[in-house]
Amino acid sequence: MARGSIPILRVANNLLVTVQTELHDAIAEAFQEDLLAAIEKTGAAGLLIDVTGIEIVDSYVARVLADTAKMARLMGTETVIVGIRPEVAATLVRMGYTMSGVRTALNVDEGLALLPRR
Amino acid sequence: MTQINYMNRLRLDERELASRRAFFEITDEDLARLATLRAFGERHSTEIVDALYDLILGHPESRTFFTDERAVARVKKMQQQYFIGLFGGRLDLAYVEDRLRVGAAHERIGLAPKWYIGAYSRYLRLLHDRMFAEMSPADASAAFLSIKKLVAFDMALAIDTYNAANMDTVARHQAAIRELSTPVIRVHHRVLLLPLVGTVDSHRAEQIMETLLLKVVDEQARAVIVDIAGVAVVDTQVADHLLKTTEAVRLLGAETILTGISAQIARTIVQLGVDISTMHTRARLADGIELALGIVGRVIVAKEA
Numbered sequence: 001m002a003r004g005s006i007p008i009l010r011v012a013n014n015l016l017v018t019v020q021t022e023l024h025d026a027i028a029e030a031f032q033e034d035l036l037a038a039i040e041k042t043g044a045a046g047l048l049i050d051v052t053g054i055e056i057v058d059s060y061v062a063r064v065l066a067d068t069a070k071m072a073r074l075m076g077t078e079t080v081i082v083g084i085r086p087e088v089a090a091t092l093v094r095m096g097y098t099m100s101g102v103r104t105a106l107n108v109d110e111g112l113a114l115l116p117r118r
Numbered sequence: 119m120t121q122i123n124y125m126n127r128l129r130l131d132e133r134e135l136a137s138r139r140a141f142f143e144i145t146d147e148d149l150a151r152l153a154t155l156r157a158f159g160e161r162h163s164t165e166i167v168d169a170l171y172d173l174i175l176g177h178p179e180s181r182t183f184f185t186d187e188r189a190v191a192r193v194k195k196m197q198q199q200y201f202i203g204l205f206g207g208r209l210d211l212a213y214v215e216d217r218l219r220v221g222a223a224h225e226r227i228g229l230a231p232k233w234y235i236g237a238y239s240r241y242l243r244l245l246h247d248r249m250f251a252e253m254s255p256a257d258a259s260a261a262f263l264s265i266k267k268l269v270a271f272d273m274a275l276a277i278d279t280y281n282a283a284n285m286d287t288v289a290r291h292q293a294a295i296r297e298l299s300t301p302v303i304r305v306h307h308r309v310l311l312l313p314l315v316g317t318v319d320s321h322r323a324e325q326i327m328e329t330l331l332l333k334v335v336d337e338q339a340r341a342v343i344v345d346i347a348g349v350a351v352v353d354t355q356v357a358d359h360l361l362k363t364t365e366a367v368r369l370l371g372a373e374t375i376l377t378g379i380s381a382q383i384a385r386t387i388v389q390l391g392v393d394i395s396t397m398h399t400r401a402r403l404a405d406g407i408e409l410a411l412g413i414v415g416r417v418i419v420a421k422e423a
Contacts, residue, residue: 086328088369092369093363093369098369100365106334106339106340110371
């Protein structure tokens with residue numbers, strides 16, 4: 001899948017992304033590049049990634065998500081990941097991959113509340 | 119459970135039947151031989167069943183299962199049908215189903231396998247005596263071996279039924295215990311409480327995590343209080359499980375508060391060198407509830423006098 005396949009929405013000063021396909025390697029990388037490019041272009045204050053649609057998150061995808069959040073922070077953008085499924089959370093923790101440092105919320109509403117309002 | 123369920127439960131299909139028949143070495147010849155003895159079986163059925171119940175009713179323990187005279191008359195009649203069934207000359211799924219019904223009936227009244235194995239032994243002796251009295255030694259020997267195979271086949275079915283019923287009971291109890299062991303309580307809108315009692319091993323910890331995570335999403339909970347006051351032993355493993363659960367809950371977007379930490383537990387945790395500084399912890403459940411309410415934007419205030 002090519003770059004630009006996951007739509008990035010702009011809501012006020014934040015970026016909103018809903019991931020609805022499984023993020024295998026190629027997509028994950030393109031996804032990260034897209035997001036960083038969008039941050040660079042818009043100077044968004046916050047980034048919300050909704051992963052409700054993802055049923056399988058392996059350590060690679062988890063790292064891509066966590067790294068994206070760290071990269072975004074370097075660029076001055078706060079990231080919140082919302083909608084991690086219970087089974088995904090259990091798997092990540094079992095693998096010892098807890099995405100420490102990444103903020104999480106139950107749903108999009110709560111995630112937006114965590115982001116800066118500028 | 120009906121005998122149909124036992125058929126499924128024991129996976130008794132044509133293949134299994136063929137496999138059992140082969141192992142018990144029951145040939146078509148055996149069945150044909152038994153079919154020719156049908157008249158013999160019918161002639162002796164009343165007398166043999168009576169002798170069987172002399173044994174059962176004569177034993178102080180087995181007698182207790184059959185206290186009612188009318189019930190005895192009824193089971194004797196059933197037993198007679200069962201007995202004549204041995205001379206049917208067929209061994210198909212219908213036969214098996216019929217045998218399972220007998221096993222299930224015995225299981226229901228709590229008649230342990232030792233009683234019917236003993237009864238089968240009496241059956242065989244009674245048959246042995248009558249066969250050798252009425253037939254040539256060669257015929258009697260062949261007939262007795264055939265009936266012995268079929269009786270062994272029936273015994274196996276009866277024991278399997280008994281086992282399956284017991285396994286079902288155990289499974290039901292285990293499910294009940296599982297349910298009891300992770301009661302997730304809704305304390306307030308978006309606040310959950312999980313009081314842990316007993317021992318927490320890896321298996322249970324996994325299950326606690328799964329149940330809790332599902333509940334957090336279901337209730338859209340923001341705060342989860344885990345009270346460990348009732349946990350027997352808090353060691354490195356338990357602490358590790360609690361940390362993992364906290365991390366998983368955090369991934370969903372909720373916070374965990376650990377309460378019920380006694381002086382003893384606090385000492386153990388520090389002495390073990392377990393770092394749980396990333397968790398909210400409180401000694402008392404009441405304090406944990408206050409903290410949780412704070413997370414959902416509520417406070418407890420005193421009523422004006």
